[in-house]
Amino acid sequence: MNPEEQIIQLRKELRAHNYNYYVLDNATISDFDFDIKLKELQALEDANPAFYDPDSPTQRVGGEVTKNFNTVKHEFRMYSLDNSYSIEDLEDWETRIKKIIDGPISYTCELKYDGASMSLTYENGSLIKAVTRGDGFQGDDVTANIRTIKSVPLKLQGDYPDRFEIRGEIVLPFEGFNKMNEERLAAGEELYRNPRNTASGSLKLQDSAEVARRPLECLLYSLVGEKLPISTQIEGLKKAASWGFKVPDIAEKVDSIEEVFRFINYWDVHRHELPYETDGVVVKVNNLQQQEELGYTAKAPRWAMAYKFKAEQVSTVLEEITYQVGRTGAITPVANLTPVELAGTTVKRASLHNADQIEKLDIREGDTVYVEKGGEIIPKIIGVDLSKRLETSEPTKYIEKCPECQTPLSRTEGDAKHYCPNENGCPPQIIGRIQHYISRKAMDIEGLGGETVALLVQAGLITTYADLYEITVEDVLPLERMAQKSAENLVAGVAASKNIPFERVLFALGIRFVGETVAKKLARHFKSIDALMNASKEELESVDEIGTRIAESVVSFFTVDEQIDLFNTEISKGADHRLIIERLKRYGVQLEISKEELAGQTTTLTGSSFVVSGVFERVSRTELKKLIESNGGKVSSSISAKTGYLIAGDKMGPSKRAKAETLGVPIVSEDEFLKMIGQ
Ligand SMILES: NC(=O)c1ccc[n+]([C@@H]2O[C@H](COP(=O)([O-])OP(=O)(O)OC[C@H]3O[C@@H](n4cnc5c(N)ncnc54)[C@H](O)[C@@H]3O)[C@@H](O)[C@H]2O)c1
């Protein structure tokens, strides 16, 4: 290929990657490889200036504007950052800027938060606009979505300028990300890949109520505007914090590039202790005057440089692809790898997600593959080392039959996954459903574990969770490793589950898309299983925050015939869930909200939000939170200007108190709170 062809080819390739990454939120190569290709293109373009093109990926910020939101032009352009991967790159950068700037240079070192860039505009202390970076010149107006993020102040405090923009990153902390995935796992849905994708995808949701449910955060890092009352970057960060923005206090001002290296080395190790994902360090010239002198290249400031931490990545052999059947019948292909050390753990398996993913990367058994562990919990395969592909290699043929019960698999349009439709005859589905039923967050049955459930099913003692209530000590004694005492515990544990409140029973039933939170909502609204079973799709949809997908799933769960149609097959007759419910009722399982709970439900606290902190005497923290919710209040985890009250217990952190005081949030004691709700 001649240079021109090479340039054209690389541009095409990089455009496709940009599209996958920014628009589809589904990258197919690692950031590292992407950056190498980009640098390669840059070098070719530099050497062949005749082929300059203002639309080249080297000249443009990669994001795009979508059609789903209003397009807004940025008053001040939103740039990207230049990347560096080594100390030498940073030294080169210093040399370059020292040629332009006379006199000493100080830097700020900040972490590079891995999320979605955002520009917020404030006028007279109020948030008026939130726009994504888009292509840097214009972005999507996502104000309604951003307003739901608790760490975005809607009203500022202190000596803020009349009008300014502030830029930051919308991130999804690991804790929230993992929780979302637990719920998806419980609801039998495909897991989110990593916090960055999920954060950026969340901003593009049409329903801001759904965005509100996601535990997003906004971390701010720079002020933009005319005549701002600051002269350095670090001052800007401090000011922004004082106006009420969430600015991580990790940023440091340093006076030499050596100190920058110290900062980098420290955080390369300690970043794993942070609550959110970071992918590097951003070094900025601290003095704004000097920044102005340095100016910008086609897509990034000259006064800043990102140092990217090495993504932890290794190559190993994919020995075999196996297929797992989940409790909803969803098939997950799994890569079984030659064990390899990665980011401090031994990796033996990686998820391959679905058939499309295997096809896209052309992953085959026997291939040498690259495995990466980023923010996600499950390591992923990011590519194949084609130079090591065996001559005997053949493309992967995705299975057509369930590996557990040989039923032909089905796949509904628009769903990436294959399913085994044999709901009532496929062992892992039967076992999985019962394991979900007894799990800690569902019926929390003590004395009964997942393995025992499998044994009980295999022994033919149970086929549905309702059968649990009929097993006796004598039934289970013959099982492997089952002593008298454990048999008694098992039966007692099952009996005790009859006291588990309705909302958790509803979650335990395993209705697709009905996770913990949704179950709670439905239980509160319908108050009994009978009301829920008889609700129409429209009635369900009218419930706050219940969408079509959930409504349809609930209706079909309780409709016997439709289940047959759902998978277009004769094999599944669909368990008669109504029959199972009748049995559960007979055994005494809670299928409506208890009288006490109904009685305790008031609207006294409707419209107020509470933060609970410290240790309490009369009631536990969990009980306190329950009391708040059953009286119509909301519980939130961090204090903002919107917080109604801070309930302070013993040993509350001084920073929480200080924050409440500066924001003017009333602080109440446990007793005072209990008085509020008349106890
Ligand atoms: N794998 C792929 O297919 C693919 C495709 C396109 C892009 N990418 C990756 O994305 C990168 C380009 O993405 P980008 O343009 O969003 O740039 P970037 O992620 O490399 O860095 C720029 C962004 O960093 C963010 N940022 C975080 N913390 C910051 C701080 N403290 N100060 C200033 N900014 C901060 C800002 O949002 C800024 O826009 C590439 O280098 C590549 O690694 C990968």
Ligand SMILES: [Zn+2]
């Ligand atoms: Zn099956």
